[in-house]
Every structure is written in C-alpha cells, then in structure tokens.
Amino acid sequence: MRSVWHRLAAPIAIAAACHAVVLASAPAPALAQGGGQKASASTLIQRGSELFDDAQYEESIQTLSAALLRPGTSKAEKIEVYRLLAYNYITLKRTEEADAAVRGLLVLDETFTLPATESPRFRDFFKATREKWESEGKPGRETVAVVEKPIRIMHSSPAQVQPGTLIKLTGRVEDPDGRVRGVQLAYRAGAEGKFVLVNASFTLGEFRAQIPSESVKPPLVEYYLQAVDKGGLPLGSRGDAATPLRIAVPAPQKGGVLTSPWFWVPVGLAVVGGGVAAGFIIANQNKTSTVTVTVRE
Template identity: 30%
Template sequence: MRRSRIPSVASPTPPSWAGAPIERGRARGDRFGGAPHSRDRTPQEQLVMRPHLLPAVAAALAASILAHAATAQGRNLYLEEGKRRYAQGRFEQAIEELEQALRLPGLPPEQRVEILAWLGAAHHALGHEEEAREVWEQRVRLAPDLPLPGGISEAAVAAYKEVEASTVVLEHLTPPAAFAGRPLQLFASLQDPKGRVAEVLVYWRRAGAPTYAVVPGRREGDTWVAEIPLPPLAGRVDHYEVEYYLEAVSKDGEILDAAGSAERPIRITAVAPAGPPVTASEESGVEALGAAVAVDAGEREAVRTRGRRSPEPRAGLPPWVWVVGGVLVVGATAGILYASGRPSVPSTSLGVVTYP
C-alpha cells in the first residue's frame, strides 16, 4: 500500500538574524534592542520580533485547523470526499483522500473500519491486489464478520470475501498479574479459516536484555497456551519488567499475524508472590479458567492494540473521581497539619508534601 508523507516545513533564518548575539543587561522583556518596557512581551509580540518562526507557526496552525475542520461534528470530511471520488470512478484521488482520513488524530474505531473498506475497494478497482489485500486484512482483524458497506462494487465485495476467508486473526489479552519465580501463562485465541497456522511462538525477555528467548505454544482446542518461566527476584529487587510478543507462523515460517512485536513488545510487571507456591491442581484450574475466557466484539479494538491495557476503574465511579478525590484528601491533610504548626506531611502513596 502506498504511503505518502506529509512534507515538513522548514523555517530559514534571515541573514540579518543569523548568529546575532543576545545582549545582556537590558530592561525586562527587551532582549531585542528596543526601548525598555513596563511589561513582558505578549506571545504575539514575541512572534513579531522573531519573523523566522512565522512560517512554522503558520503551518502548524493550518494543520490544526484542517484537522478540526475535517472532523467537524463527528464527521470525517476526508472519508466523505473519498467515498464521493470512488463513486465518480476517480480512484487515485479517492485513495489520496482516504489515506489522509487515516492520518487524522483521535480517529474513532468505527471510522477506521469504514475507511479501510473504501480504501481497499479503491485499490482493487485500480488492480492493486496486494495493497487491497493488506488494507482489507487490517479491517478483518478489527471487525471480523462485518460486511463491506453499500456502494462498493460487486467485484470488490467478492474479493473481500476471499480475503476474509483466509485471514488469520490472533487475539491475546495481557494477564492481570505476573509473579516472579512462577510460570506466567499466556492464552491466545486464533481464527484460522484455512488452517494455515503451524504454531504460535512467544518471544520474551526481561526488560533491558539484549535478546528474546522463544517459547512454543501448545494448542488446546481453539486456544493456544504458552508458559514463560519467570526468574525469581534477586537481592533487594521487589519487581522487574517483562517484555513479550506472540506470532502465528505458517509451515514455511511466514508470520501470519502477531500480538506485539520485537520493537513494540507487550509489557507486564513481575512482583513477589503473595502466597505459597501454586499447587498442580490450582495451576490446572487457572489454566481451564483462562481457556474459557471469550473475547466479545466490544473488546476487539482493545485486543488489536497489541496487549496494552488501561487500569480497571473502580465499580460505579469513573477513574477521574478517584484521582481528584485522592488529591483533595492529600490537600486537606496538608492544610490541617500546616495549621497545627507541623512542618511537613508524612509520606503517602502520592508522595511527600513539604512546606517552605
């Protein structure tokens, strides 16, 4: 798939400004040789005094305005224009608009899925079979079993169904915890319509190690299971980071899908075990529980972020309530202690608060 780059804007320095020293000892806010001022220069005045910055600032402002305009009222104008160009048979221009739509920041998942549908169709119309397959495979992994939207040619729909029937989808959820000195069990579900996957491999290392070790997974029905032999804690270390990623590989060694990568691995913290070693019966129970976990459609987007997880919110209240509440508690405690003449607040989970 062609990927166009957004050109960067250079801001040349005028010769009269190049290498000019800044004089010292002038009045506050007057670093450029003007008369003393009674106030600091505003940002607008500082830009006027630095004309070489204006092109870069103007370009950044224009990009921001275009991005906001393109997503006005939740609409993606690039997507709409790309669909219009596709309907007109102007497929090259449709690709340009749709690729620009993919670059917009904060793109909702449902819009990404729709853009990929039209982008693959435009590539297919031009005979770009490899690009169309690459784009459509991304869509299948984001939204399995979701048909193409109306308005796309019947030939493109038939080609998409072929891609859908052969695309391998590897889904993995990061375990909730890892304990040093105990095996870390990883579970992955696999959609392999044509049986192309020969094995699932797990590559792992302790954060900072130069290379990854590899652990083969074992198939248990539609689930693949692998165990990472986490080393125990040493000395005064109370935790360490583990990095890993998974690959679904064909008989020929082709990577058909992956969760994480060597450059962007999934990370998890290994801590000291909270209790006695896990018995064999308990371990098999955990394994059965993990194998029974199903990923519903609402979790698919999180899965495709390659194992990244957000802290789970407390039941009944959004996460920001707990953050604000914690800050207010620390602030109230600090005020009480300050009023009582104590010079500092003891250390808490949010840090140490001291007073001048």
C-alpha cells in the first residue's frame, strides 16, 4: 500500500491544486455591457473621417453614427457628421440615406455650402438635394427649436452562451414623438472587424432580431442596436460601434490535467479552512483504500 501511495502522491496533489485554481478563478456571470469608456464625439468624427479616406465606408458610417448620438455633441460636430455620412452614402450609391444626411445638415445650417475644391460628385448631389429641400418648404426647420423627447431602447440579453448558439434578441423602443421607423442590429464575432448590419423586425414599438449561430464563436460576440428614422439615420442606440454590448462565448476545454484519464477517478472535493481537501479512492489489486490530501495556502 505504501508503494502505491508514493506513486500517486504527486499527481493527487496536483489534481487537488488544480481544483482549487478552478474554483478560485471561475468568473461570475456578467450582464452584457459596453466594451470600454465612451470615446468623445470629436474622436469618433476623426476616426470616421480616416475610415472614409481608407475606403472603409461601412465602418466609417458605423463610427459616425455613434458620434451623432453622443450626448453633448455640438452643432458644428453634428454638421461634420452629416457631411461625412453623406459622402459615404454617395460613394456607396445609397441615395436615400445620402439625401437624408444632407437634409439633416441643412436643417442645422441652411447656409452651408461645400468648397469649390470639393469633388463635383459631392457638390452636385448637395446642390440637387438643397434645391429639392427648398422647393418642399425646407421641412425640418420648423422643429429645430423644439426640444425632442429622448428615444430609449429597452433591451436585455444573456451574459453568456455556448458556441454555435442562435442568439435571439428582443426589446422595445420608447419613442414619444413617433420618429422611429425601424431598428437595426449590428453584430460581429470577436472584438475586431466590421459589424454586419441587418434590419430587425419592428412592429408597434417592439423589435426582434437574431445573431446567427455561425457568428457565435469564442471568446465573445459584440453587437449594438440602433433606432433609425425614415431616412435611415440613427435616432437612438443601445451600445454603438465604439462601445458595443458583449456576450461571452466560452471555449470548450481541451487537453491538460482535466482530460487525463486518472484525473477522473471518483473525487470528493470540499473547501476547508482556506485549503482544499480531496478524497481519492485508489484501487490496488483486490484492496480499496481511501487517501485524503489537504492542500493549504
């Protein structure tokens, strides 16, 4: 019996210590939350401009949309956001959104004009939109002085899901002035790369959307939701491209001591007085003995 104990003492002690580490380091579930401190509107505008210059138009739009919704964004900053959004939409030939961006700019500053050095493609589009906006009586100008009620997206999601899980997201939008025309979901696997933007189902103030299972990979999924107006411009959001919501996706455990065949002998484990006591049943020929190992800090 003594020889058996000497052969197994080391691995048993390691196993007990591993159990202690697992218990001590297991993270508590956390609610989905943003990925960090919110960047200022000016920082996001600069980043959005750089992305446009690098021909990363979708990423630029997502970043600029986040800037537009930042609390405390100045009038001048909003004008710059609308200008850059219009440039992106014009480049992508998304004329409806480009028209809405130019109109949003003109509502804030109807005297705005692009410099003569700007691309004729942008100048011609701005001019055509201005003429149409003026012929319609400058819609939107009458509401500039009106304090619009805030839009809130009410939503919660699981803190953690298993890889390959279809994530169903639901919620509702509080929209006192009735300006919201739709809800969009942007998601990506991991913390880098472009967000995939899809339209959520939106009826009577409630929305439903899904993150497909093939995008749910360790270590996490990032996403955000935004309410948009009839022109597709954001009015409110839950998270954004700079500070998205997160859902943890744990990786399956592979290899190591936890998969060792001898490790999975029947084990009784308890935390005792700051240490870990593990009881192992050891079979030696026709005899069965119980060995207790105590590992203390």
